[in-house]
Amino acid sequence: MPDLLANLNPQQRAAVTLPAQHALILAGAGSGKTRVLTTRLAWLISTGQASPAAVLAVTFTNKAAKEMLTRISAMLPISTRGMWVGTFHGLCNRFLRTHHRDAALPQSFQILDSQDQLAAIKRVLRGLNVDDQKFPPRNVQYFINGEKEEGRRPDAAEVVDEYSRRMVDFYRAYEEQCQREGVVDFAELLLRSYELLQRNQPLREHYQARFRHILVDEFQDTNDLQYRWLKLLAGPQASLFAVGDDDQSIYAFRGANVGNMAAFERDYARDNLIKLEQNYRSHAHILNAANHLIRQNIRRLGKDLWTDAGEGEPVRIYESLTDSEEAQWLLEEIRSLIADGSSRSEIAILYRSNAQSRILEHALFSASVPYRVYGGLRFFERAEIKHALAYLRLLENPDDDTAFLRVVNLPARGIGARTLELLQDQARANGTSLYRAVAMVQGGASSKLAQFVALASRLRSQAQGLPLTEAIDNVIEGSGLIAFYKTEREGQDRIENLRELVNAAAAYLSENGIDRDVPASVGLANAAGTTATLLPRADLQDVVDAPPAPGAVQQVALSPLAGFLAHASLESGERQAGEGVDSIQMMTVHAAKGLEFDTVFVTGLEEGLFPHENSAAEVDGLEEERRLMYVAITRARRRLYMSFSQTRLLHGQTRYNLKSRFIDELPEQDLKWLTAKGRGRYDAYGSGYGGAQADAGYGGGRFGGQRNGGAFASRPVATRATSYAGTGAWREEGDGAIASRSPPRDARFRIGQGVAHARFGEGVVTGIEGSGEDARVQVKFAQHGSKWLALAIAKLDPV
């Protein structure tokens, strides 16, 4: 297949054409990772080594999955519909629909997103009369998801104290509620698929025999359950092809375990580790900076990016006195870039946390520079859309109490909290859903409830004869949502969004090859579309190596409505608009992962902000921040700017920050300081820093004035110290006066340092005080919380 392999470098080619063995591809930023993954898949199919039905490719985001499918379609003359290419959750959803009986689920089970899940948990807690001050629902949610991601059901959860005993009780009650209502949350999709494969041998063997090649994207982002799921799915004849970059692992906080990469190499791919180190994105100065920075991380598999694209431009560093001045400088720089011919969409402004965007937006907005901020609400997360979906869910499953509660009084029908409490009591007493309990309650309000139930029931019977789009239109009108938003002051946008929901449904139907005129609630056992994508396609069936075990693959008849609802839960849709206009791209560094721009500004490079102060108390926290910085740097193709400010308004207070250690970790020869290096750290009025900004308002006024107080003007370092006195975090460079406590002489320990304790396990130093015999360190342990330990007594080893 010379076409497929053309223009691949030797490492890429080696990865693509690897024999059927487990392999780990360590793919650096901009090294053609997605290309290798998709070409590998296409190559396997086009050389006849695997049929389309015998490969499974899994990603984390729908965007990545879609991208992969698009590329495969372009490379191969086959239909990709029916191929197992999707997100972990999407594939598990498909699997559970197909085997819903074995999984003990209704065929049209609903999927709760995080918001729905939280609402469901609140309901559980209220039912148990739990004091939600003591047990905040968010914590319970965190606990439950954590347990599920560790593969533990309530019976297996560890109970060590009263607190965990209660948590496990809530977990159990929540599970019962979900089961009763026929709903699953995101983690449940995975866990239930995993358990089904594990306990059902014929089923497992069927899929193991089928999937000869399992390809995993962004492997460094997998959590423990996902990795276990992959290992279970990969049978003795299968090859696992994992692509990832441990240096870009930035999602530990949501359960990702970088350790999976090393584990995978050790257990599967000891002999097949391929590094893709040639970078096709950035010039050398930028790559040097990235390489140099990331080398400070201890625990990594190790690789260095290189390019033959030439030196390019040095990394520009800018220091400002205030955050608003930083924004002003940014604006001027952007203006001159645009004047020089840059397109706005090729300029990105990155920041560590969303709160930083405001002041930057303000500067751009005031100057009428078009910009687009990533993040925020997505289409299917909007309140009005969630309301409409809740009505639709009630049509599909009246026992869905989450949906019921969401819309029972929206638009207002005079059904208040008191009424609902009574209804919930009734439902609990009878072990039934709210919807069914309506018929059992007595009293004045019951007629209002009955009217609501009648409405839902009417909408349901109407939907049966209508195509999906018309059924949805009927629901948003008939429910009174449209009329409701007409009375709202800002309701026009919401009405437009509701109308857009009809279009989204039409798009869903056409993307899945479902006839537009099929009635919304009719199952599609033999029609094209939803069902067909759930089953191995008939024309692929003959190449499945082992025949399915009897009854292993059941007929699935998912209605267009049920399919659309699942789609809405699994794909939250586009981020908000601004598209189409050539605009500056603004986003967090996390959101920028996977993207690239000609010009990148990384802003707010200050201690406490980036690295973020909260990360100091996390195991591996600083290294993760550094990886985040690495991701930020490697987004830039040609021009990279980094800026930091001496002062910044945060939570309504001026904070005095030191420049980020990450700037000190960059190689000097690849940098170009736009302001005099190190100027502000010692003297705000220090010797000549260049640029027009010097005249723009650095005069005494700004510092001498009331705003920042005289203390800063006279002794900036001392004032800066105050913002850090509380945390004392990470002060390593010279100005030891900053720490409010005098640190122990013991040079082995620093704040942010990883340590190991015989009994408490691994932790991170978060505080140091005293000296000599009295030296104590505060350590936050992964398992046992935060403790002060006397160095003279405790046996602590640096990790």
Next chain:
DNA sequence: TCGGTTCAGAGTATT
């Protein structure tokens, strides 16, 4: 049931 007021908390986020 609705609207205003008060208060705590404020990091990154996909499915």
Next chain:
DNA sequence: TCTGAACCGA
């Protein structure tokens, strides 16, 4: 400083 959630009075 700003936001969202909780709370209280009409």
